Amino acid sequence: MSELARLREKVSDGLAATPAQPADRVDTTSHHGGAGRGIDARSITLYVAASLSVGAFSAALIALAVPYAVTVALASFFGAVLVGLLYYAMFGQSFQYPGKLPADDLDVRLRQTQNRSLIAEIQEAMGDIIVIRNMDRRIVEANAVFREVTGCSAPEGLSCEEIGIAFRPGDKAHAYDVEIATPFGQRIFSWHDVVTRDLASSRLLISSIARDVTEERLALGERENARLRAEKADAEKARLLATVSHEIRLPLSGMLGMNHLLSQTKLNEEQRNYLDGMKQSGQSLVQLVEDLLDYSTMEAGRFKLNPRAENLRRLIESIVEMLAHRAHEKGIEITSFVTPDVPDYLDFDPARLRQVLFNLLGNAVKFTQVGGVIIRARMVEGELHITVEDTGPGMSQADQARIFGEFEQAGPMSQQSGGTGLGLAISARIVREFGGSLTVFSRKGEGSTFKLAFRPGSSSTGTPDPDRHHCLQHTNVLLIAPRGVAATVTMEAIKAFGGKCALIHEPEDLERLHGTAADLTDIIVDRRISPLFRDALRDWPQQNVRRTLLVSPEERASTMHASFDAWLIRPLREKSLIDVLCGRLRGIERRDAINDNHPDVGFSSRVTEGVSGIDILVAEDDAVNARIIRAVLEKSGYIVRGVDDFQALQQAVAPGTTRLPHLIISDLNMPGGEGLEVLPELLGTLKGGRNIPLIVLSGDASVETAEILLNAGAAKVLTKPADPRRLVEEIRRLLEAKRLLPS
Known part of the structure; x- marks a missing residue:
């Protein structure tokens, strides 16, 4: 007998252990051949004839007096034969006894068995x-x-x-x-x-x-272990950097603070130059610490943005003002221009954008020896484009290809400039987090242009000021300034706001304008070349023309020439320019930005009006920093008390204390507890009816730490080394909010 025949026999007899079929696919149709062919006339005739035969047969048995039980048995047998005949008539096949399969089902089962056997053999x-x-x-x-x-x-x-x-x-x-x-x-x-x-x-x-799957699972486990080891190493590195950062910031804070106090004393020019050098070195070290912390945060994947609605014009102008002293010391110009189509408020992370722009502008000032630096901002199809252009040495194609890499610097000037080479790499990563791009275009000997492009957050509600395009439409300005980027941008801005502007650089050019400048409304003169034009301006025929002198921040304390009606400071602020040309501002406005390389002219820790009797508690365990803060505040007229650990701080503000301070300044890390645990608890008690503002000074520059403290109720978190001027201004702002000082 063939193998196929034997398999057929096994399946038919139900002896073979047939491979199972999924329960949801079990065949529930009859084992007798699917749907019938129907009952035709022949079948009906056969059925009727058989029924009559059974009836006649039963009647005959009864007539012959056959016992009833025998009659029933014989009739049942005859009926079974009848059912078989009917089955055959309906389905065209003989009746199968249990355990045997019809030929059609047997073939289907046989094919299924063969398929499953093949699959089993493959597996x-x-x-x-x-x-x-x-x-x-x-x-x-x-x-x-x-x-x-x-x-x-x-x-x-x-x-x-x-x-x-x-x-x-x-x-x-x-x-x-x-x-x-x-x-x-x-x-x-x-x-x-x-x-x-x-x-x-x-x-x-x-x-x-x-x-x-042993190898796959072992490899997966190894990858998971490697990930956990990497996360542990990152966490340890972050803790190390945070600790090192705090330990570096502490002496830095003391050094820069003492530098500030010393700069307020009577010094000769040589001593002041030495102090400026100390300050620049200290700030370079601060920037190095910031870069390393940012790089570590990004590498660990813990970097995140905190966007909010912010005024882009003010941000750009403040950065330009911070770097103005560096630029002016080198004899180069720095200026900015934001086109009128840029809304006043856009959604972005102001701290991170400031970091990027400060880095780009700082590099431009650093590498530019002649000419100047311009930062421009404009909207292009809903995208914000910011460019930083300089007239520096430019870069080769090879330098441009690697400039955004870690620890990379470009060109021979990099050997003189210092730095870690992390600034542009960090800036590029921040811009990518913005969803944008940072690119560079440069040619050797022709300067460089860095372009930052990103789309501000979708929740931006700011819209361009429709009046900005024509706010100077009745203005006709004669600008007298040296050749350079500052004069070019000033003329561009006046025209963008709807005004007219003519730019001249030489006295001879002024003489040619005498007959054609009858409709002038303003003359702006840059102080750098004003002596060349003194006589010509004195004899100017139009005496009703408003005259404005343009000075640098370093010159604003000097005596101004009596023949001028108003003053402006380089680098120009958009609002100041518009206000002066519209007659709304006469004198030099108060600058908000902190000059990063030079003590702000006119600022000293002098007594602040109305502070008499204001009690400030300073909690600082480092004696040098405590002495600096005390000196700055006492020179401003405040009463200062000090403690050097958390336990003493808690006792000083405990319930029942008769002499509570009006404001507290506390270091984050002191003996007597963990700052992130003690200060939130302390802030909770201060909210209970006393509402004493708390300023935290921290060597930890992480956003997470600041958020924890601010959410707990801290009024302000300042990173060490804290600028003395900013500290005094924050104190005044908080006391004014409590109406303890006149606003």
């Missing part, structure tokens, strides 16, 4: 485990791979656990990782279960397949 060749268990999880059948892997030659009737298979819970139902102690060592298999129904017996079974 076995691939080394997959195949095992079938009943609902009690006892093994019914297992393939050779299972027997070989487990070392159990007769697993039938046993459970997997009894054989030594350990199941691990999986993320998905009926999917597990199992560990099996094989003759080849401990192996991991990916195990999948499915509930099926056996066609022959209609029993529910659990069919399982498993594949060896």
